[in-house]
């Protein structure tokens with residue numbers, strides 16, 4: 001699914017109005033109709049509905065919702081905030097309709113003191129500002145936003161299109177923004193919805209299709225995408241009936257150290273479950289029995305080091321190993337760093353670099369430019385910060401992420417609720433699967449194993465990283481469904497990988 005900027009969404013509206021064709025008041029009627037239908041399912045017709053409307057088209061949506069709910073018998077109050085003398089044409093049109101049909105529902109707010117007393121059980125609809133917001137909200141309007149937020153413990157708050165005060169394409173940190181329980185947004189996700197700093201504003205996001213013209217959506221290029229099953233299906237390729245284990249690559253996993261062999265085992269198991277042809281694990285001597293007993297399907301190579309690996313640079317080159325996954329539980333000894341440096345002198349295929357291997361790169365940043373082009377880095381936010389520094393907000397961090405991916409010719413996967421995958425061509429994919437049950441030790445090690453397996457099977461790095469993140473999250477979702485988010489562990493993500501694959505097919 002493409003993610004459009006506020007300016008592109010305006011273009012999509014205009015394109016639809018011109019090409020469908022439909023009047024702009026008609027498009028507003030359609031969009032607001034979807035919201036009214038959603039509200040009717042959620043709230044009984046006896047629920048008092050307080051709709052706060054601005055003077056632009058977002059307020060226009062609010063006025064249409066008011067009329068449609070009044071028609072269904074809901075007690076509605078449409079509160080119009082007089083933040084500007086002029087209203088948009090579509091707002092004016094729908095205000096006139098409401099004035100003709102239900103004049104008693106209208107109420108004007110021109111100052112903070114005009115805020116109405118809400119009856120018990122009332123629901124608040126926020127239709128103050130939408131994608132037309134052009135600066136942070138100030139003055140008495142900011143006061144109204146704070147008053148609505150003060151009511152959210154008692155009254156449900158539903159934002160139309162975007163919580164008022166939230167900018168769609170840049171940071172709204174430290175500015176007044178509505179804290180909605182639900183956001184009903186039109187046609188597609190806005191970039192702001194996918195960033196952790198805005199989690200407290202949107203609540204649950206519901207995307208309502210409003211029939212924006214499909215030609216605009218397919219023809220308009222965008223940097224940002226949200227992965228979905230349709231996209232994943234085009235990436236996945238089924239196995240060849242005449243395949244043998246050589247077809248799906250021999251991968252090497254360099255992982256584990258004394259006390260952290262579990263990370264290596266989790267990665268190895270996930271790599272095998274994700275379809276690698278052959279897997280060898282390079283572990284320190286203390287890990288030999290552990291790996292051999294835990295995972296009989298993997299071969300095991302031991303390092304000269306007893307507790308930490310430091311001799312993996314002497315391994316055969318790319319002719320033997322199709323790809324390498326390195327980092328889970330590896331440790332950050334100086335000797336390990338030296339071995340990584342020497343490995344990079346001769347290994348030239350795209351690799352997967354995670355955990356302690358990332359930590360080594362942040363201590364020896366000159367190694368970053370020596371990584372094989374097209375390699376995949378999988379930092380969590382703290383590892384990202386160690387590697388590339390801090391950013392003032394999530395939008396700046398996204399810019400930094402993308403700049404580094406382009407500059408270093410790497411795929412950088414920044415983990416989180418919507419894992420962000422930055423590609424060397426400047427595009428950015430947000431992963432749509434996964435849940436907070438995956439915020440548990442070892443989840444990342446599982447991802448490393450999956451990505452390594454997909455590279456070994458000849459997926460391009462871009463395909464591997466998008467498909468791998470999606471499968472990982474989806475397996476996590478299935479695990480949570482069966483076991484609860486609390487009880488699931490990283491091992492359960494591996495167990496559910498099979499069902500995740502079946503879902504793609």
Ligand SMILES: NC(=O)C1=CN([C@@H]2O[C@H](COP(=O)(O)OP(=O)(O)OC[C@H]3O[C@@H](n4cnc5c(N)ncnc54)[C@H](O)[C@@H]3O)[C@@H](O)[C@H]2O)[C@@H](O)CC1
Pocket residue numbers: 010013014024027028029031032054055056057058059060061083084086088128129130131132133134135136137138141160161162186
């Ligand atoms: N035909 C269309 O274009 C459609 C638009 N739709 C709705 O239209 C919305 C966008 O409407 P608009 O472009 O009119 O914009 P908004 O309704 O978001 O607000 C624009 C108005 O607010 C003022 N304003 C902006 N920032 C302000 C601030 N910080 N303080 C005070 N006033 C401020 C502007 O000067 C303008 O009067 C969407 O979010 C969506 O809800 C939907 O009805 C779908 C169809």
Ligand SMILES: Nc1ncnc2c1ncn2[C@@H]1O[C@H](COP(=O)(O)OP(=O)(O)O)[C@@H](O)[C@H]1O
Pocket residue numbers: 380415416417418419433434435436437438439440441442443444445446447472473
């Ligand atoms: N709230 C969440 N929603 C979706 N995915 C999550 C959430 N929390 C964690 N994850 C996923 O779980 C994984 C955690 O990785 P990481 O922090 O490296 O774990 P570890 O170091 O313990 O292996 C990442 O892929 C991340 O995207």
Ligand SMILES: [K+]
Pocket residue numbers: 058126127128129130159160161162163164
């Ligand atoms: K709004």
